[in-house]
Amino acid sequence: MVEEETSAGVTNQLHPPSTPLFACKDISLDLGGREILKDISLQVDRGEVLGVIGPNGAGKTSLFEVLSGRHTAKSGSVIFNGQDVTALPLYQRARIGIGRTYQTPVVPEELTVGESFKAARQAYKPYLTAQEESWARGLVRFWIDPNEPTVLLDTLDRRKLLLCCLMMRRPSLLLMDEPAAGLINSEVDEFDELIRILAKELNLAIVIVEHRMELLDTIADRVMVMDAGEKISEGDLGSVLQDPRVRAAYFEDVH
Numbered sequence: 001m002v003e004e005e006t007s008a009g010v011t012n013q014l015h016p017p018s019t020p021l022f023a024c025k026d027i028s029l030d031l032g033g034r035e036i037l038k039d040i041s042l043q044v045d046r047g048e049v050l051g052v053i054g055p056n057g058a059g060k061t062s063l064f065e066v067l068s069g070r071h072t073a074k075s076g077s078v079i080f081n082g083q084d085v086t087a088l089p090l091y092q093r094a095r096i097g098i099g100r101t102y103q104t105p106v107v108p109e110e111l112t113v114g115e116s117f118k119a120a121r122q123a124y125k126p127y128l129t130a131q132e133e134s135w136a137r138g139l140v141r142f143w144i145d146p147n148e149p150t151v152l153l154d155t156l157d158r159r160k161l162l163l164c165c166l167m168m169r170r171p172s173l174l175l176m177d178e179p180a181a182g183l184i185n186s187e188v189d190e191f192d193e194l195i196r197i198l199a200k201e202l203n204l205a206i207v208i209v210e211h212r213m214e215l216l217d218t219i220a221d222r223v224m225v226m227d228a229g230e231k232i233s234e235g236d237l238g239s240v241l242q243d244p245r246v247r248a249a250y251f252e253d254v255h
């Protein structure tokens with residue numbers, strides 16, 4: 001509760017507007033002389049899952065590049081935990097709790113699993129302990145032998161290794177770009193269960209690019225739809241799928 005004294009000397013009690021953990025406002029991005037993103041705004045709070053959908057090439061990954069700090073937007077701002085992080089590079093955003101996963105799980109192929117964990121623990125100070133590593137392994141259910149070369153891991157285990165290394169730092173926001181891409185059906189269920197735990201038990205804020213409507217239906221509180229670099233709809237999954245602009249974006253090519 002905030003107390004404010006008006007010019008008439010009367011004290012008003014104001015409810016401060018609730019600030020979400022993470023937001024971006026009016027993000028525009030040009031790459032190679034082309035407009036890739038136009039005036040994208042979004043927000044997500046702790047314990048909330050925002051799904052992002054849209055046809056291939058809509059700009060979903062490019063948006064994540066801006067939100068995580070890999071690309072610099074032409075205009076717009078990114079706010080995390082009450083701080084304007086628009087000018088912070090990727091590694092600094094990672095340090096303050098913005099975690100990101102990638103469409104393609106690239107592991108350090110010259111290292112073993114154990115060496116990868118060690119590198120992640122010692123990536124920056126304070127170094128993380130073996131307990132924190134084992135907490136993350138338990139969370140992700142990643143039990144591969146530390147001596148295993150990462151180059152031998154299949155896609156599921158690559159995704160799990162990277163997620164363990166990310167979770168060790170206890171990010172409060174996760175930007176997940178197609179986390180189930182490349183997994184076979186029997187693996188997808190296990191990964192989906194993990195995403196549910198991250199979202200609903202660890203109280204993280206999650207923005208997830210995902211094509212599978214059945215997963216979004218169960219975990220996403222809201223869904224935003226992108227097409228050709230713009231946000232064309234946002235709301236609960238049922239209503240955005242009924243939106244004529246969304247239907248046109250998805251089905252206009254199907255003739």
Ligand SMILES: Nc1ncnc2c1ncn2[C@@H]1O[C@H](COP(=O)(O)OP(=O)(O)O)[C@@H](O)[C@H]1O
Nearest residue numbers: 031032036054055056057058059060061062063
């Ligand atoms: N580095 C880049 N340089 C130029 N164009 C790019 C670059 N990265 C992506 N694009 C273009 O931006 C558009 C959006 O791509 P992307 O963000 O990968 O879409 P999505 O993830 O929704 O499939 C595409 O037309 C793509 O070709």
Ligand SMILES: [Mg+2]
Nearest residue numbers: 060061062103
């Ligand atoms: Mg993409």
